[in-house]
Amino acid sequence: MSKMHIVDTEHAPKAVGPYSQAVISHGVLYASGQIGLDPMTGKLVGEDVLMQARQVTGNLSAVLDAAGASLSDILKVNIFLTNMGDFPAVNEIYADWLGNHRPARATVAVAALPLGASIEMDLIARVTG
Template identity: 55%
Template sequence: MSKKEIISTDNAPAAIGPYSQAVKVGDTVYLSGQIPLIPATMQMVEGGVVEQAKQVFANLSAVAAAAGGSLDDAVKVNISLTDLGDFTQVNEVMASVFKQPFPARACVQVAALPKGSMIEVEVILSL
């Protein structure tokens, strides 16, 4: 049986609850959901959903790098939005982050996210 390796980096926001930034088991890395916190200040990035999405993917990229990979290794992306009206803008940001072939993805609208965030994204990598 594979052992869990906890992944942590100061280049992404510290966990704000009882969870790890990521957990690696074998060649699979499960990245916890990221909201648009600036790692150095733990404050929300200013701006709308585009700025928030860019910060979220920057945070995820930092965690992926700490795990020995990159977002190019993503096989599954789960996106939570507080407004599905932001779907098109988030797609544009995602298209600038990921290369084809794109990972599998789910996107859902939720009632609320931590700290009033408009977006939260979690990713699974296969290294």
């Protein structure tokens, strides 16, 4: 039976509640939702969804790196937006972030996100280390 391993890195924001940045079980990484928080200040990088989306992808990349995984290991991404009108712009940032890698994905409109964020993303990835 595989133990659950907690992933914790100072290069991504600390959890704002009783959860982990990510956990690994049976070779699969489950990353908690990331909003556009700067890991150094703990504050949103701005009100602009583009700035927040770039920070979110950076935060998730840091979690992947801490787990020994890379962007090409991502299996599934969930995106939560407070304004579906932001979808095209966020889609461009997402495509730039992942390059030619195309994991499964869902994008959902939500009424609100923690700390007034405009976007949140979580992911599932394989870990081969």
